[in-house]
Amino acid sequence: MSQEEFDRKLKQTFEDEYYPPAEHLWNNIDKRINQPKKKYFWWWIAPAALIAVSALMYYFIPKSEQTNSITAVQPTTSYNNNTTKTANQNNSPATINNNAEQVEMSGNTNNNESLVHSTANYQRNTNSTNTNQSENNTANTERNHNSNNVGITVITQENVSNNSNLEQSFTFSNLDIVRYPYVNLLDVFLAPKARYNDFVANIPLGVSLNNKPKNNKNKLNSRYLNFGFGSTIAFNKVEVDNSLQPMVHFHLWDKKDKLTRNGRGFNSYITYTHKFSKYFGVESGIGYTLRTENIQMNEVSDSIAFRSGNKIVGYQRIMLLAISKNNQGGYDTTPYNAVQAFTILADNKYNLLQIPIKAFGEIPLSKKLTLTLDAGIAFSYLYTKKMLHLNIVDEKIYEEKNKSLFSLALSSKLALYTKFNDFGEIGLYTGIAKYQKTLGVANNQYQLKMNDLYFGIGFRRAF
Amino acid sequence: MFAEKQIIEGCISGDRQSQQILYNKFAGKMMAICRRYIKDTDYAEDAFQEAFVKVFHNLKKFAFQSSFETWITRIFINESINKLRSLKRLVLHVSIDEQTWQIPEKIDLNIDKFDKELVMMLIDKMPENYSVVLMMYAVDGYSHKEISEKLNMPESTSRSTLTRARNMLGQMYKKAIVNHESRRI
Numbered sequence: 001m002s003q004e005e006f007d008r009k010l011k012q013t014f015e016d017e018y019y020p021p022a023e024h025l026w027n028n029i030d031k032r033i034n035q036p037k038k039k040y041f042w043w044w045i046a047p048a049a050l051i052a053v054s055a056l057m058y059y060f061i062p063k064s065e066q067t068n069s070i071t072a073v074q075p076t077t078s079y080n081n082n083t084t085k086t087a088n089q090n091n092s093p094a095t096i097n098n099n100a101e102q103v104e105m106s107g108n109t110n111n112n113e114s115l116v117h118s119t120a121n122y123q124r125n126t127n128s129t130n131t132n133q134s135e136n137n138t139a140n141t142e143r144n145h146n147s148n149n150v151g152i153t154v155i156t157q158e159n160v161s162n163n164s165n166l167e168q169s170f171t172f173s174n175l176d177i178v179r180y181p182y183v184n185l186l187d188v189f190l191a192p193k194a195r196y197n198d199f200v201a202n203i204p205l206g207v208s209l210n211n212k213p214k215n216n217k218n219k220l221n222s223r224y225l226n227f228g229f230g231s232t233i234a235f236n237k238v239e240v241d242n243s244l245q246p247m248v249h250f251h252l253w254d255k256k257d258k259l260t261r262n263g264r265g266f267n268s269y270i271t272y273t274h275k276f277s278k279y280f281g282v283e284s285g286i287g288y289t290l291r292t293e294n295i296q297m298n299e300v301s302d303s304i305a306f307r308s309g310n311k312i313v314g315y316q317r318i319m320l321l322a323i324s325k326n327n328q329g330g331y332d333t334t335p336y337n338a339v340q341a342f343t344i345l346a347d348n349k350y351n352l353l354q355i356p357i358k359a360f361g362e363i364p365l366s367k368k369l370t371l372t373l374d375a376g377i378a379f380s381y382l383y384t385k386k387m388l389h390l391n392i393v394d395e396k397i398y399e400e401k402n403k404s405l406f407s408l409a410l411s412s413k414l415a416l417y418t419k420f421n422d423f424g425e426i427g428l429y430t431g432i433a434k435y436q437k438t439l440g441v442a443n444n445q446y447q448l449k450m451n452d453l454y455f456g457i458g459f460r461r462a463f
Numbered sequence: 464m465f466a467e468k469q470i471i472e473g474c475i476s477g478d479r480q481s482q483q484i485l486y487n488k489f490a491g492k493m494m495a496i497c498r499r500y501i502k503d504t505d506y507a508e509d510a511f512q513e514a515f516v517k518v519f520h521n522l523k524k525f526a527f528q529s530s531f532e533t534w535i536t537r538i539f540i541n542e543s544i545n546k547l548r549s550l551k552r553l554v555l556h557v558s559i560d561e562q563t564w565q566i567p568e569k570i571d572l573n574i575d576k577f578d579k580e581l582v583m584m585l586i587d588k589m590p591e592n593y594s595v596v597l598m599m600y601a602v603d604g605y606s607h608k609e610i611s612e613k614l615n616m617p618e619s620t621s622r623s624t625l626t627r628a629r630n631m632l633g634q635m636y637k638k639a640i641v642n643h644e645s646r647r648i
Contacts, residue, residue, distance in 0.1 A: 001572055013577040014602050017495035021511060027484055034479065035521040190549035242570055256473055367476070422477075 230456010232265035251301035263292030407437035424461030500543035514542035
């Protein structure tokens with residue numbers, strides 16, 4: 001025979017070649033392909049470390065609070081007696097009483113009246129407190145993940161025989177009794193019955209066609225447990241009623257935005273998501289946020305307000321002259337301009353507990369990546385043990401204790417998850433919360449409007 | 464093909480049941496391939512395991528552009544050859560006796576088809592470099608260029624080795640048939 005014919009016949013000999021492998025081989029292969037992969041955390045270390053370090057820094061670096069109601073006195077730059085001395089504003093004398101040297105005062109008034117000399121009482125109150133705080137957050141433990149394996153009939157190695165129907169046994173369209181979630185119904189109905197009958201005739205013992213799959217409601221992974229933690233940027237804004245303007249120093253009124261300041265914080269949540277379709281669902285749970293309000297205000301004005309009752313009737317500039325005898329038998333004068341200071345340094349902390357009820361949606365970006373978005377409302381409870389604000393009328397620090405507020409918040413979160421071995425999914429999230437109610441501060445003199453921006457690391461697991 | 468795709472996707476996502484289905488479907492054929500190339504059962508099983516592990520680890524790379532069976536067969540053949548190479552069984556030398564053989568163009572054998580068991584037995588007796596080249600070309604459809612690349616030999620050596628392998632098998636087969644028939648008589 002020719003060489004080509006030789007090759008053809010040789011090929012024919014090995015066409016349906018079959019050699020059953022030993023049983024232990026599958027066990028060895030199974031162990032190797034399903035061994036737990038080494039978990040490489042390194043790409044998560046950087047953001048996780050950043051969040052952890054910022055949280056640690058926030059809680060363990062002591063903070064001090066200081067309140068100061070001193071009215072500082074600063075020198076003028078020009079005076080016709082030409083004797084000027086500089087004074088350190090912060091070290092100005094705590095008290096000036098009536099036994100001081102003779103003081104001559106002059107200045108301009110809004111209504112051109114001559115000044116009546118007056119003494120000012122200066123009181124410096126300095127309180128320092130150190131704040132230390134730490135927070136712990138624990139992640140929940142996982143359960144085993146059972147992915148979709150509904151309706152697959154497994155023909156084990158023991159059942160396989162050197163059988164020409166082997167090919168047919170793996171064509172799922174033949175198995176029109178056992179239902180498969182991803183089988184096109186047309187394939188089921190149009191499958192030729194003859195092939196099905198052949199398959200039935202050759203079905204090995206022990207495999208029953210009547211075994212219907214268990215009714216697994218969770219075939220779409222419809223339930224998720226989510227938790228996460230991270231940092232918060234706390235946006236704070238003051239709302240002052242215009243009716244207060246006549247009672248507030250014009251300089252302070254112009255700078256009223258500085259009555260509060262943005263802060264930072266920590267957020268965490270644990271929620272449950274229930275999907276009622278492939279992409280949409282609802283989510284609810286509980287969240288905790290610790291947010292701060294870091295107020296730093298140090299404003300001065302050389303216009304001294306004159307009041308009638310609480311209402312400001314005018315502003316004046318006040319100059320103080322300190323006159324002292326010198327060695328030459330004459331007098332030296334040191335001029336000081338009186339200024340009014342509005343100073344507050346405070347780090348207020350607010351604890352927030354939230355119960356969100358949100359609509360949820362997810363978009364699978366690839367086999368491993370999923371983008372999720374949720375938006376809705378959150379019932380919020382805010383509590384603060386102590387907070388300090390500036391009373392803008394009497395220009396003093398106002399302390400309030402054990403203040404709480406129930407509010408509704410508009411809440412939304414965007415997260416990007418990636419599959420994380422058998423545990424579930426891990427990802428990064430960012431979110432916002434907009435609190436509808438404002439917090440009245442300084443005895444409800446003005447309102448504090450709060451919004452939060454979150455970001456952190458999230459985990460979710462289907463069950 | 465439709466169901467195969469589902470099984471492959473299941474394997475990629477780590478579904479153990481899909482993995483077992485895939486294994487059960489191809490294990491018998493692939494073991495036969497390994498046995499065809501590697502005579503020793505233990506070494507054949509080693510190559511078989513290595514190849515299947517490679518298949519599962521590289522399933523993501525399968526782009527469904529060709530038949531899955533072709534793809535997986537190639538992996539097993541490569542792994543079998545690698546195993547032979549590691550065992551230093553692919554010795555490319557030509558013995559003096561073989562050199563004296565005359566290699567006719569036509570093979571002196573007149574049969575309808577080969578007896579599978581007899582062929583397997585005879586192939587086991589052939590030098591491994593002959594049987595490997597013969598299997599790769601005649602049964603698995605590799606070209607001489609591919610064989611030369613895989614076995615790291617010149618193309619001309621692949622051609623001459625193939626010719627010698629065919630003739631050796633043909634003569635051995637004929638001799639075996641004659642001996643068998645003479646015993647019957």
